[in-house]
Amino acid sequence: MAFLDVHALQVVPPANINRDDNGSPKTAVYGGARRLRVSSQAWKRATRKALESEVAGAAVPISQRTKRLPEIVARELGERAPGLGEHAAVIAEAAVRSVFEVKTAKKNGRTATDYLLFLGVDQRTRLVDALLGAKDDLRAAAGNAKNLDKLLKDLGLRATIATGHPPAVAMFGRMIATEPTLNVDAACQVAHAISTHEVESEFDYYTAVDDADNDADETGAGMIGTIEFNAATMYRYATVDLRSLAENLGGDLGYAADMAVAFARSFLLSMPTGKRTSFANNTRPDFALVSVRRDQPVSLAAAFEHPVFGGSSGHLAESVRRLVGHHANQDAAYGTSPEFSAAVYPAWLADGERVGTGTVSPLPAAHPLPEALTEARRQVARLIGVADA
Incomplete structure (x- = not known):
């Protein structure tokens, strides 16, 4: 077993x-106190978008979750094989x-599936490639639903989706309720983030002025509204099952x-x-701890x-x-210990007067994030048996 805890x-x-659903910040009761909460799903999406952007520091294959897959495939077919026309x-x-x-169903002139489908752009391209490889036969069968369905089944299209997963699908998993053979078990878990202390919500009362109203006798606001908010120091946690991730990525x-x-x-x-x-x-994050473990997340x-009560010194x-x-x-x-741990935090946190490290184990040595992740990668590779580790 091998895990990367963050x-x-x-x-x-x-x-x-x-x-x-009421527009209020999400909360949870933990330890008998009301905490600010950010759902696992919200931070998963943010992480997925960051993973597939420049923040990841590398070109990462893109994924897409959508109900509009029929439209997208049709557009790509039409662009690459204009002769297919309306077919x-x-x-x-x-x-x-x-x-x-x-x-599938049409709504407002658009074709959509019953639920969101999650796959990689490369997987979709392979699906389109397979369709284009039989475009003449498909065009001939397009007028007969039964013949078209039989031809599509004979093409073995499911294989284009069942392998070659992008990192996001490998990480976060995929559930296809109507076709379980296409399910992918998630290799990562992301906890709901919670505040380390009790919170109370507040309301921002705001107004907007009508810029086009220059009448000096006109008073008041063009609109009035409120936004509920709160502030917190949050604990966030995620873990990656490295063996499952490698399996989902084809054993690489x-x-x-x-x-x-x-x-x-x-x-x-x-x-x-x-x-x-x-x-x-x-x-x-003001403090981060990255650990590689062999025992369990x-x-x-x-x-x-x-709940923490920081008083005037903060939380x-x-x-x-x-x-x-x-x-x-x-x-x-x-009686356990991580194979490797690295902490990332600013210099002031090493001040014992501010943190109170005299009453607990000393703070681990601080590392810049790139350095901590480089060493984490080396330790992860060693643990799962990468040849060049």
Whole structure:
């Protein structure tokens, strides 16, 4: 077994980055106290988008989750084989139904599947390539649904989707309810982020002025509204099952090591985008701990089961003290230890007066994030048996 654990403490100023159905910041009761919460799904999407962008530091194959796969395939067929004409849409819709066993329907003139389908752009390209390889036969069969379905089944299109997964599908998994053979078990887990302390929501009362109204006798606002928000120091945690990741990536151990570390970087540096333009809450973690473990993934959330009360000195320093102490105490209690750990934090956190390190295990040595991830990649590669590790 081999796991890459990523822990982070992050100060979030006034914000509403993940809302419930009433527009309020999501919360959870933990340790008898109301905490700010950011859902696993929200941070997974932010991480996935970061992983597939420049923040990952490498070109990462793109994935897409969409109900509009029939339209997209039809457009690509039409662009690459203009001779298919109006048959492209019929062939594309039938192909998607054949591969995923999913229903399609037209709404507002657009064709969509019953639910979102998650696959890589490269996988979609292979699907289109397979269709183009039989374009003449498909065009001839397009007028007869039964003949078209039989021809599509004979093409074995499902194989174009069942392998060659992009890192995002390998990481976050895929569920196809109507065709379980296409399911992919997720190689990573992302916890709901929670504040290390109790929170109370507040409301921002705002007004907007009508710029075109120059009448000096006109008073009042053009509109009035409120936005609910809160602020917190949050504990975030994610883990990657390195063996599962390698399996999902076709057994390429070196690529799996690269993508695990790219995931860690993307998880740490990403931020969900809810109400971002209203609050500009663009912070990065103030303390991060990256661990490579052989025994099992270990969340450190219990460090904050008793809510932190930082008083006038704030919550961050006490949260760091709790996290470091709990990390050491957990392994001491169970007789375990990570194969490797590296911490990332600013210099002021090493000040014992601010953090109170005299009462817990000393802070681990600080490393710049690129250095910590480089060493994590080396340790991950060694653990899973990469030849050049």
